Amino acid sequence: MESFLQPVSVADIRDVYVVDLSQVGSQFATLDNDLTELKPTLLSNTSGKKVVYFVSFYTSATQPILDKPLERWLCENMALEGASSKKSKVAFRVNFFLRSQFHHGGFARYLLPREEHVFRQWGASEVQTLAMYDGRWVWTRPEFGYQCSEFQFSSIQQQYRDWQRTKGSSYVKAKNLADFPKAFLLSEVSSLKLFKNLEDK
């Protein structure tokens, strides 16, 4: 496990999820960092190895912060979304389901850059995620910096065009992901794969 993660370590990953409570909303005041659990596992298959890890956060009263543990993969040999036919190290965000009472507390805005710092140190070329449910709207907001492939964007654009037609609106082309309205994304697109290039920064 440690050799796979080099030059970072399990301890570095654990540190990502130690939350500075002054940096997040007041609803996290009872979050107890001592109760945070990190469960990493090294897996391998024919296409390479990956570390899968789960993180659980709790309040001091042992109430979970997340609906299910946060799940991340660190894959050593995965196709890049931003570069054709190229494989490299990729960090994949599998899920992040915050319980409703903890919404709008800046938790994602706090954690995600910290994750990306470690992903970049590990050598990941991209971070990817499959946006579903509310994530179709949340993760396509500009502050998270995700983009999608040209193929997906053009396909969604077609759906957007038809959706506007059903509303009796004249066609307005979206210039980027953030231009798609919330009502459209949540009703007309089942899910979308997003990525962020980590090599640029």
Add this chain to the structure above:
Amino acid sequence: MNRELKIYNRFDELILHLKFIPNDSLPLQIEDGTPELREAVRSLSGKDFDQTVVVEKERRRFFAEWGTPEYLDALAGYWSTNFGWQSSIVEAAPISKFSDAQYDSCFPTLLAGQYVAYGNAHRVFPSFGEIDLQNSQVARLSTVNFLGASLDVTNLPANLFTVRSEPRFVFSFQPDPTLLKTENYSVGFGADQYLAQATVRVNNPKVQPIVNAPNAMAA
């Protein structure tokens, strides 16, 4: 084997017509499509297709290597699952394999005291194209020809007609068993000069004319 994919939006409008041509440097050819989907397909050039869609907590992965016939299936699966678009895939055998073609169905039906034979074709020959009638359009068969030798249409019953329902080309006629035997035919539809090719086989002309599927083509 050549394959074709057609994608329809919520208004049942054709928004993409794509041809897969094996062993070609450009295996995906855009026959028709909206600017958005033309752009989407162009962006895939040279890339394996690998998309996952989540529908009602179920993850469905659509994967195909670039240049394989399954690429069209992956595309169709992704678009229909993620956006609810309708799709049809038509397989086309090379013309040299015409006589070996397999057909969806062929069955005789007794209608008004006469046997009427139907054939459903699902193959399109790459050298011709496909009859592309819009919803519920009906094209009347105006000519019937033996391949290589014309047949006077007036010698056939007057109620020859064809109807096409995507993705199948369906035709029916009341054949004269003395005329219709195992032969290849080409047919035309009015002034549009569409052509179709049919192998008609009459196993027992007095009882059961069977039409083996026509292979829809447009000149």
